Amino acid sequence: MSDTVEIVLATRNEDKVREIGEMLASLPVTLLSLADFPGIPDVVEDGRTFLDNARKKALEAHGHTGLACLADDSGLEVEALGDRPGVMSRRFAGPGATYADNNALLLEKMVDVPRERRRARFVCVAVLVAPDGRVHSTRGELTGYIAEAPRGAGGFGYDPLFYLPEYGKTVAELDAAVKNEISHRARAVAAMRPVIESLIARHS
Numbered sequence: 001m002s003d004t005v006e007i008v009l010a011t012r013n014e015d016k017v018r019e020i021g022e023m024l025a026s027l028p029v030t031l032l033s034l035a036d037f038p039g040i041p042d043v044v045e046d047g048r049t050f051l052d053n054a055r056k057k058a059l060e061a062h063g064h065t066g067l068a069c070l071a072d073d074s075g076l077e078v079e080a081l082g083d084r085p086g087v088m089s090r091r092f093a094g095p096g097a098t099y100a101d102n103n104a105l106l107l108e109k110m111v112d113v114p115r116e117r118r119r120a121r122f123v124c125v126a127v128l129v130a131p132d133g134r135v136h137s138t139r140g141e142l143t144g145y146i147a148e149a150p151r152g153a154g155g156f157g158y159d160p161l162f163y164l165p166e167y168g169k170t171v172a173e174l175d176a177a178v179k180n181e182i183s184h185r186a187r188a189v190a191a192m193r194p195v196i197e198s199l200i201a202r203h204s
Contacts (some may be wrong), residue, residue, distance in 0.1 A: 005203045007128075007196070008037070010061035010071035015156040020070070022180050023189045032067075040064045050074065050087060050125035051137060062129040068199055070192070072177040074124035074185060076158045078106070078146060080113045089158070103150060103161055110146050111170060118146040122162060122171075122184035126192050129198060134193045142185025144171075 009017055012034045021031050034040055043060050043168075047053040050073040057071035064169065075089030085092040085102075086160060111147035122142040129135050150160035152172025159179075161169035171179060180186050 004028045005196075005200050006032060006067050007199075008061050008065050008067050010043075010057040010069050010070045011107045012042075016072070016185075019183075019185060020072075020189060022176070023186055024193075025197070027193075027196060029162065029196065034061065037061075037065060044163070045073070045087070047073075047087065048125055050139075051127070053087060054125045054127040055135065055137065058127040058129045058135070063135070066131065068128065068131050070126065070128045072124050072126040072185060072188060073190075074122065074183045076106075076120060076122055076162070078110070078118075078120040080117045080119075081109060099157055102156060106146065106158065106161060110148075113146075115145070120144060120146050120162065122158075124184040124188040126185075126188040128192055130199060132193075136192065138188045138191035140184040140189070141192065142171075142182060142184040142187070177189055 008060050009020055009031055011017065017031070017033045020135045024031065039063065043057045045053045047056060053073035054071045061069040061071065073087065075086050077083040077086055091097060093105040097147045124140045125137060127135060145163045145165065147163040147170055148181050151170045152160050154174065154176060155172040162171045164171065167174065171183070
């Protein structure tokens with residue numbers, strides 16, 4: 001028996017794999033991703049909520065691998081845009097959109113919105129399907145404002161536009177260690193940590 005628990009991250013997004021790997025680095029887990037299972041087809045993320053999509057991704061990966069599978073669905077909700085782009089965050093500027101494309105479209109839609117109406121939140125819902133098929137879900141949020149121009153070279157996605165007044169920085173300007181403590185994904189993964197620890201305890 002391996003000394004570590006294998007967990008499949010139900011994503012091919014290398015940025016997510018790196019971030020979650022850093023968050024779980026202190027645990028005896030071996031993280032795999034869908035890149036390690038090229039035969040698994042892409043999941044159509046057609047859910048109406050972050051939970052719908054995360055659950056679908058985790059269950060499909062578990063069905064193909066039989067291993068513990070962790071998926072997350074996350075995005076940006078902007079109050080002035082009626083909580084859009086929401087579940088469409090990755091495809092805000094259309095299929096195949098780059099991070100820069102999405103950021104440019106967001107700035108275009110926010111061009112005349114005053115500071116006090118630029119409130120936004122990052123949302124992340126994580127779902128873990130255990131080897132026995134039990135499903136666990138957690139949620140994390142980070143609130144802030146949409147900046148008027150991109151700042152910072154760290155992070156990914158909308159990080160250069162997500163301003164945190166308490167830090168005086170965008171998420172893209174934060175040290176990676178700080179981001180991995182306070183981000184919406186960090187909070188969802190932290191809330192999932194007791195579930196992962198229970199898997200480890202049963203495995204040992």
